[in-house]
Amino acid sequence: MVLLVRSFLFFVLIKLSSAEVTVYNHPALSLYHSGSQTTSASDASFTGLAAYDPTVLTPPPVPNPAPPTNFDIRLTNGISGLSIPQSGNFLGFSIEMSVVNQVLGRNSSFINVPFLNLMGNLVKRGGSVQIRVGGNTQDFATLVPSLADGQAIEKDKDNSNNPTETPPLLYTPEVIYMLGNISSHLNIEWFLGVPLNDSANLRLEIAEVGMNILGSKLKGLQVGNEPDLYQRHGHRPEGYGPFDYDGEFGVVAQALNSDPNAPMKQMLIGPSIASADWTPEQIWATGFMTKHPELKIVSVERYPIDNCFPKYQLGTFHDPQETFPTFLDHSGARNLLAGYADTSRLAQEAGKPLYMFETNTASCGGFPGISASFGAGLWALDYAMQMASMNFSAALLHVGGQNVYYNPFTPPPTKVSDFRKWTVGSVYYSALIMAEVIGKSGKARVIDLNANEGNIYTPAFAIYEDNVPVRVLIINFVTNPSGANDINVNVNADGASSQIKVKKFLAASVSQKGNFTWAGQTFGSSMESDGRPMGEEQDETVNCDPTTRNCQVRVPAPGAALVFLNDGALANAGQGDAPQTFATTAVTKLHNTATVDQLVLQTSNGHGGTERKMASTSRGSFQSGALGQEAPIIMGLLAVAAISGLHFVLLPFFA
Numbered sequence: 001m002v003l004l005v006r007s008f009l010f011f012v013l014i015k016l017s018s019a020e021v022t023v024y025n026h027p028a029l030s031l032y033h034s035g036s037q038t039t040s041a042s043d044a045s046f047t048g049l050a051a052y053d054p055t056v057l058t059p060p061p062v063p064n065p066a067p068p069t070n071f072d073i074r075l076t077n078g079i080s081g082l083s084i085p086q087s088g089n090f091l092g093f094s095i096e097m098s099v100v101n102q103v104l105g106r107n108s109s110f111i112n113v114p115f116l117n118l119m120g121n122l123v124k125r126g127g128s129v130q131i132r133v134g135g136n137t138q139d140f141a142t143l144v145p146s147l148a149d150g151q152a153i154e155k156d157k158d159n160s161n162n163p164t165e166t167p168p169l170l171y172t173p174e175v176i177y178m179l180g181n182i183s184s185h186l187n188i189e190w191f192l193g194v195p196l197n198d199s200a201n202l203r204l205e206i207a208e209v210g211m212n213i214l215g216s217k218l219k220g221l222q223v224g225n226e227p228d229l230y231q232r233h234g235h236r237p238e239g240y241g242p243f244d245y246d247g248e249f250g251v252v253a254q255a256l257n258s259d260p261n262a263p264m265k266q267m268l269i270g271p272s273i274a275s276a277d278w279t280p281e282q283i284w285a286t287g288f289m290t291k292h293p294e295l296k297i298v299s300v301e302r303y304p305i306d307n308c309f310p311k312y313q314l315g316t317f318h319d320p321q322e323t324f325p326t327f328l329d330h331s332g333a334r335n336l337l338a339g340y341a342d343t344s345r346l347a348q349e350a351g352k353p354l355y356m357f358e359t360n361t362a363s364c365g366g367f368p369g370i371s372a373s374f375g376a377g378l379w380a381l382d383y384a385m386q387m388a389s390m391n392f393s394a395a396l397l398h399v400g401g402q403n404v405y406y407n408p409f410t411p412p413p414t415k416v417s418d419f420r421k422w423t424v425g426s427v428y429y430s431a432l433i434m435a436e437v438i439g440k441s442g443k444a445r446v447i448d449l450n451a452n453e454g455n456i457y458t459p460a461f462a463i464y465e466d467n468v469p470v471r472v473l474i475i476n477f478v479t480n481p482s483g484a485n486d487i488n489v490n491v492n493a494d495g496a497s498s499q500i501k502v503k504k505f506l507a508a509s510v511s512q513k514g515n516f517t518w519a520g521q522t523f524g525s526s527m528e529s530d531g532r533p534m535g536e537e538q539d540e541t542v543n544c545d546p547t548t549r550n551c552q553v554r555v556p557a558p559g560a561a562l563v564f565l566n567d568g569a570l571a572n573a574g575q576g577d578a579p580q581t582f583a584t585t586a587v588t589k590l591h592n593t594a595t596v597d598q599l600v601l602q603t604s605n606g607h608g609g610t611e612r613k614m615a616s617t618s619r620g621s622f623q624s625g626a627l628g629q630e631a632p633i634i635m636g637l638l639a640v641a642a643i644s645g646l647h648f649v650l651l652p653f654f655a
């Protein structure tokens with residue numbers, strides 16, 4: 001993703017090329033959006049914001065030659081080439097710091113319930129979720145004791161002198177308390193970033209406050225975001241190179257080591273290069289990976305392509321329709337990751353996990369028609385599996401604001417938040433499926449099977465535990481509603497049961513937006529989700545041939561199938577565990593006072609019909625208490641907490 005810098009204007013704007021973007025006051029943005037930028041409560045479908053863009057592309061034609069529709073997958077015990085053991089939290093999220101108060105909640109006592117539900121689905125399957133709060137806005141962020149208006153986070157418009165016109169962020173410890181309170185509900189681990197815009201005047205407060213409030217739920221601290229782009233962006237002088245970054249990393253490490261208010265050591269993450277202006281090898285040549293004992297996680301960031309033009313008048317124009325097919329075969333993930341094979345080997349030798357710290361379909365916000373499509377969901381799953389097979393240990397999908405196309409989940413725009421719900425993107429399903437693919441055993445090891453004679457449209461991966469095959473993931477990237485390109489795979493695995501279970505990820509075409517199903521359940525279309533899967537779970541049962549032990553699995557075009565080779569494989573992926581969900585409280589607006597109609601700790605989450613109707617906190621106990629029908633939300637919540645002594649504080653979102 002090499003972009004030409006052709007003028008000072010371009011130079012100033014080019015920071016946006018690297019990654020996610022949340023842009024404020026950007027003149028180009030209003031040019032780009034044909035619709036009005038302001039959200040309107042009366043516009044039910046398209047608000048003009050990228051997150052609700054209705055573009056639907058044409059699915060690419062069936063490839064010629066089409067992939068063979070019948071093939072075998074034969075899995076024996078104890079094969080070589082398996083990855084290192086992986087965790088069910090492999091696919092996590094990276095939330096742009098400036099939008100945490102939209103996505104997570106407003107403050108520590110006002111957490112967005114749909115967000116909790118979305119994370120609960122993942123925790124149930126994979127055991128935990130990893131979330132990074134950071135991005136371009138973290139390098140200029142400043143922790144302040146309080147903000148005048150009681151807000152937890154604020155854009156400092158008076159001091160917006162950085163090149164993106166992204167105002168520097170001011171935030172209070174309340175944001176960190178919010179993370180802590182989220183982790184007290186669900187097993188979520190956090191990454192924060194030490195701002196590195198000025199390494200001569202370090203601002204270590206986020207590390208200090210983060211360590212002291214989050215404790216063991218703080219998993220690491222990123223030092224610098226995409227430092228290989230600092231010079232381009234005008235944040236460092238000409239000639240700034242890998243050795244300079246390595247030196248600055250050492251300065252931060254030293255400062256934290258001697259900081260008595262920063263009790264946790266060996267917490268740092270770097271170099272988080274975009275692999276744009278420096279190659280990973282240039283950084284490793286400094287000795288970075290082995291010389292800093294404080295380095296906990298080796299990180300890189302990578303998007304397959306950018307959509308910076310025309311929105312930010314940068315780079316070259318990529319037509320979404322023409323670009324779409326590049327997401328729809330296995331060579332996309334393979335080619336993107338080939339350059340990290342060496343890095344992965346070195347990290348393993350150094351005994352450090354390797355993370356893809358920030359990624360998604362395209363930098364500069366993703367593409368209309370691509371980023372929220374079913375095809376993007378298949379791509380993210382294939383990309384994550386390819387990373388797992390290559391010994392990455394995690395990948396974090398970026399979450400921007402309302403102005404990006406690629407969000408895994410998007411809260412409703414504030415103005416319509418009273419009655420609209422969340423939008424769950426296709427790549428959230430990828431994370432959900434990935435959590436089941438890897439599961440909770442901590443022993444899952446992945447291999448790219450080079451299936452169907454290496455056909456790029458039908459990749460498949462096997463998952464082994466204790467050297468025995470337990471699950472198989474098969475993807476079909478082709479779209480053909482006639483069924484002629486559905487694939488029939490004969491899975492024959494050592495130790496498989498005579499009857500196996502299959503879950504499928506389905507949509508009518510790779511272009512479809514919304515209404516995808518995973519094992520029959522969906523999060524609906526735009527603004528239709530409270531974070532809980534809707535519908536009954538539908539697992540398919542396949543009876544294997546008693547003689548040949550072949551189990552035939554049909555994967556529609558398009559679609560993905562996760563095959564559970566035995567019952568233990570299902571259990572390890574969370575089947576049978578009690579779901580942990582949070583009922584979205586119904587909120588109506590009456591004279592600027594929200595009313596809590598219902599505060600029920602409801603646990604009907606699907607994922608196994610028999611688990612439904614778990615014991616729930618009595619609804620009556622809420623309603624007979626101090627919580628009158630007209631009680632303001634926060635009062636109501638305090639009352640709920642006081643009356644019931646509940647661990648879960650249920651908070652409606654965006655009153």
Ligand SMILES: *[C@@H]1O[C@H](CO)[C@@H](O)[C@H](O)[C@H]1NC(C)=O
Nearest residue numbers: 106107108109110150151634
């Ligand atoms: C948290 O946010 C809610 C909603 O904006 C507000 O009513 C409440 O006062 C805030 N609480 C704190 C402690 O700031």
Ligand SMILES: *[C@@H]1O[C@H](CO)[C@@H](O)[C@H](O)[C@H]1NC(C)=O
Nearest residue numbers: 139140141142168169197198
């Ligand atoms: C670094 O960011 C802080 C907060 O935005 C700002 O006050 C400071 O001037 C910046 N320093 C440099 C050298 O850009």
Ligand SMILES: *[C@@H]1O[C@H](CO)[C@@H](O)[C@H](O)[C@H]1NC(C)=O
Nearest residue numbers: 081082083084348389390391
């Ligand atoms: C991943 O690591 C394992 C264990 O060291 C190794 O056997 C395997 O070849 C590695 N995979 C790749 C693709 O490098």
Ligand SMILES: *[C@@H]1O[C@H](CO)[C@@H](O)[C@H](O)[C@H]1NC(C)=O
Nearest residue numbers: 512513514515516524525526
């Ligand atoms: C999603 O599915 C529902 C129920 O089948 C249907 O009513 C709705 O029109 C679909 N929405 C889209 C955008 O396809």
Ligand SMILES: CC(=O)N[C@H]1CO[C@H](CO)[C@@H](O)[C@@H]1O
Nearest residue numbers: 108109177178180181184213
């Ligand atoms: C677990 C945790 O971090 N709880 C915090 C929730 O937020 C309040 C502040 O509003 C803190 O006092 C708690 O420590």
